Amino acid sequence: MTRRPGTTRVRRAINAIAYVTLTVVGVTMLVPFAWMVSTSLKAPAYAVEFPPRWIPSEPDTVEVSGQTCAVATVADRGGGRGSKTSNGTSTPRLLDSSTLRNLRVAILRYSPQGAHVRVLSPSSRVGEELVVPETQLHPVRIVRLHWANYADAWHAEGVRVRDAFFGLVRQADGFLVFYTNSIFVTICITIGTVFTSSLAAFAFSRLRFPGRDAIFLGYLATLMVPAIVIMLPVYALLSNLRLTNTYAALIFPPMFSAYGTFLLRQFFMTIPRELEDAAIIDGASPFGVYRHIILPLSKPALATLTTFVFLHSWNDFLWPLMVVDRLALKTLPIGLAHFQDSYTTEYHVLMAASVIVMVPVLIVFLIGQRYFVRGIALSGMKG
Amino acid sequence: MTQQLADAPPLSPRRRRAAALQALPFLLPNILGFLIFTFLPVLACFGLSLTDYRLAPIATLHDLREQMRFVGLGNFGQLLGFHHEGGRLVANDAEFWRYLGNTLFLMLGIPISIAGSLLLALLLNQQLRGITIFRTIYFLPTVSSAVAVCIVWKWIFHQQPNEVGLLNSLLMALGVSNPPDWLGSMQWAKPAFIIMVLWLGIGGYNCVLYLAGLQGVPQELYEAAALDGAGPWARLRHITWPLLSPTTFFVVTMSVIAGLQGSFLFTAAFLMTGGGPAGATTTLMLYIYNYAIAWHQLGYAAAIAAVLFCLVFSFTLINWRYGQRLVHYQ
DSSP states (O other): OOOOTTHHHHHHHHHHHHHHHHHHHHHHHHHHHHHHHHHHTSOGGGSSOSSOOSSOEEEOEEEETTEEEEEEEEOOOOTTHHHHHSOGGGOGGGSOGGGGTTEEEEEEEEETTEEEEEEEESGGGTTOEEEEOGGGEEEOEEEOOOTHHHHHHHHOTTOEEEEEETTEEEEEETHHHHHHHHHHHHHHHHHHHHHHHHHHHHHHHHOOOTTHHHHHHHHHHHTTSOHHHHHHHHHHHHHHTTOSSSHHHHHHHHHTOHHHHHHHHHHHHTSOTHHHHHHHHTTOOHHHHIIIIIHHHTHHHHHHHHHHHHHHHHHOOHHHHHHOOOGGGOOHHHHHHHHHHHTTTOHHHHHHHHHHHHHHHHHHHHHHHHHHHHHHHHHHHHO | OHHHHHTSOOOOHHHHHHHHHHHHHHHHHHHHHHIIIIIHHHHHHHHHTTBOOOOOOOOSHHHHHHHOOBOTTHHHHHHHOEEEETTEEEETTHHHHHHHHHHHHHTTHHHHHHHHHHHHHHHHTSOOTTHHHHHHHHHHHHHSOHHHHHHHHHHHSOEETTEEOHHHHHHHHTTOSSOOOGGGSHHHHHHHHHHHHHHHHTTSHHHHHHHHHHHTSOHHHHHHHHHTTOOHHHHIIIIIHHHTHHHHHHHHHHHHHHHHHOHHHHHHIIIIITTOSTTTTOOHHHHHHIIIIISOOHHHHHHHHHHHHHHHHHHHHHHHHHGGGGOOOO
């Protein structure tokens, strides 16, 4: 690209603006995630604080003659700040505040004169007891990460299940139940969708049969229909057949949206026919063409669909909410919602649970990101 | 797709049957499921909307007939109709109109969100080092579990007599002395939801679609324009924007359809406010859910769903009919 003089300077200015904007937006995007992780590691008593702290910390304490005391440093804040609230005459041992600098003390008790403290360091003054105006005390905080929140969330009090999970006896509590359900349901939906819709997409793109285009139009028409329109009758059907609260109810209905068939058909259409003509002349059956030519050439599209379906069913909320209310069958999203009901105010545990729910999704997204982004472009632009 | 069919010769009836038999095993697994779980339910929903079906445990077909009586357009009359009450015209189902209003109000964030997505895509399209990291970060909210996202935002909006959430701490630090109780007040609950939707959507699907659109704009056009002395703004206005209009058309269509359905806002209302305070965040979706699941009135719920479908459908139709004119194709 030929550049006129001056364009580079404009270019550089644009880049600088771009970077700044992108960074500001990026940080804003990450704040809720960071806040979630930060809160999830805080001790219960310090989850809600004003002003908020990003690094989980709590007041340091020390045992002094069997009593738990808060640790503080004494610093002369200079000026007359100390004397504003405490009268100088009532703290006789504080005449020369410079000697008090950099002391690390344990607060024993408070009295009208100020805080009674015992020096912890430096070693030359250890054990000395002083009375210090409260305003000169700086509470010492130490960074302490409360990993126990994660254990609390994982064991989710009140969520204990003992049931038969496909012949195995499953005795588990808390999020382990939701996790096994989510993994099982998501894998079934993903495999089922990719398998059945790739077969159908093959028929729609490669085989000739009467009514093909009309049927495909029927598929396309449903893409525009609000999901709830489809869910209500299926829900009614399943409840009448007493099939709510089953794995089948969680797995089968979401498996057959037109989306997968549509996406794969669009991709299969782009594969040149010459490739399969040779195979057909060599006597390959349609299934042979599907298995040995179309599928291997469609890996990117299959990966796209897999990532899409996985993320979608892992995060799906409404459908499981409608068809499942037995604890033992809840998937992670509705499990987390249930959990929120019983831990409404304990945000440190709620945040830990949210992290637990979110981590696998983020991993799958980071692995499948390329395919996911391509899938949006593919289905979006051609839809 | 029809072009590919046209170049093949027509089949004889016998070959047609053979071809159908050949296609059957490929189609059957998907098409059966599709019929039962997607296609027929759409028709069934319209059927249900003409009944007063109340879901209750049934023993026999006879019971089912008791629970499901044909009421014609009765549900729609109740839902959309008006009656006179003391000389004034009153909606039969005032809540429906209110929740429709809520749904539309919450869609006010869509134009801002789309403009933001376009802006971000323009920035992301600059050949800058490390740009993929930004792209990943912006997309994170979209792939995150909606439930977890809602719980985190509830915590960010938190406001109790002695407790201040992250957002209000920030506002107080910026000098707002009396920040709103976001989720607890009638006026602020909807803006709070819009903030959340903006955070969620700005770097999401729309941004990726715009980015794909931008990458399809031929570089030669920019070079030619630059040679003619067009500045960055002129190039954006006269090349990028017109060439992106098919993307914009698609993005607007999909966003409005998604906004009418509001599946994220359903989750948000369900988990964060329960649709309140006093119905301020109840959307049509939550209204349908309440009728169907909480109150077991599937007939009426189906009628609301059918109205939602008609809204989506007529929007799409109008959009195709008139919106297309604004689209510039290369």
